[in-house]
Amino acid sequence: MKVTHEDQEYLRSLLWLNVKYQETYNEVYDHVLTAIEEQPDTNVSKPQAFDAIINSDFGGIGTLAQLEAERAKIVSSNIRKKQWQYQLSYFKLPLLLFTVLLAGSMYYAADAISRKTILIIVLSVGFSPTIIVALRGMIRFFNRKHQKPSIKDKVIEQIGCLSMSLFNLFIFLPPLFVSDDNYMFFKQAHASLIAVTALFFFIYSLSFIRVYRDEFKMQLAS
């Protein structure tokens, strides 16, 4: 069957309304068009032919959501597992040396330099995944307005924003609910607690960057 520009437009609109992620959109769109192009010409209208293919091959337009959910689950679990492995690698040789050195430096710095400086360092490190995610989101928004988000983007966004949420939850938010200066984590906490907190955000952010590079095939400037 020959597919016209209007037919393609119809299929694009149909999928745009019923599909959440770009990966599914591309795959189903190509599948349906390829299938229809290989069919002999009949009197059946193109919208009917599209529906017939989607029904017979995918089990109906409603089933696409299930297909996407399954895919998102696989991708999410895969990316999170990878990040967890990267985090663990900081507690195994050779990266363990880096971790010990970093913890020692933060412990020493907690007493040697002002706590405000430490707060700024940890804040910058802790928020870096969120900033990376936000920048990618902005670039995506301006460059590809007519694209749906990818599953990878969604998962990476969730992981990136978690760092900021944890920072807010344990460091920024509590003082709002405590009167006076009774809770000022970075001013009052023992140096060891500061070192552990800093270490957590460093390792979380570094493992995030490694996952980000893997998933989006990015190379950091050497």
Add this chain to the structure above:
Amino acid sequence: MSTSPLLKGTLQTIILKLLEDNDQMYGYEITQKVKELTAGEMKLTEGALYPALHKLEADGLLETFNEIVDNRVRKYYRLTEQGGQEVTSKLQEAQAFIEQLQAVLNLKPQAL
């Protein structure tokens, strides 16, 4: 056979073997190849095929790349090095299973 439950257990093996023989394929092409090889007896539904492809990709056995064909994005799948090694063991597994089934069910190969 159509989309028999028997097919589900061997779907990954079928995909890996097809990709070993054909280097790179896209989803629709895989379904058509299976149909062609079995003279239309075996039909893979996309509802089963795509989740299996995505699982194999997540497990690192397949990798994907996109190509623009007729102004649309086509996603191709191909074996990774790990996937290439997995084909042999999956085929041996399938072979052993078929032999066991033949022994248990007393099946005799059909004469041509």
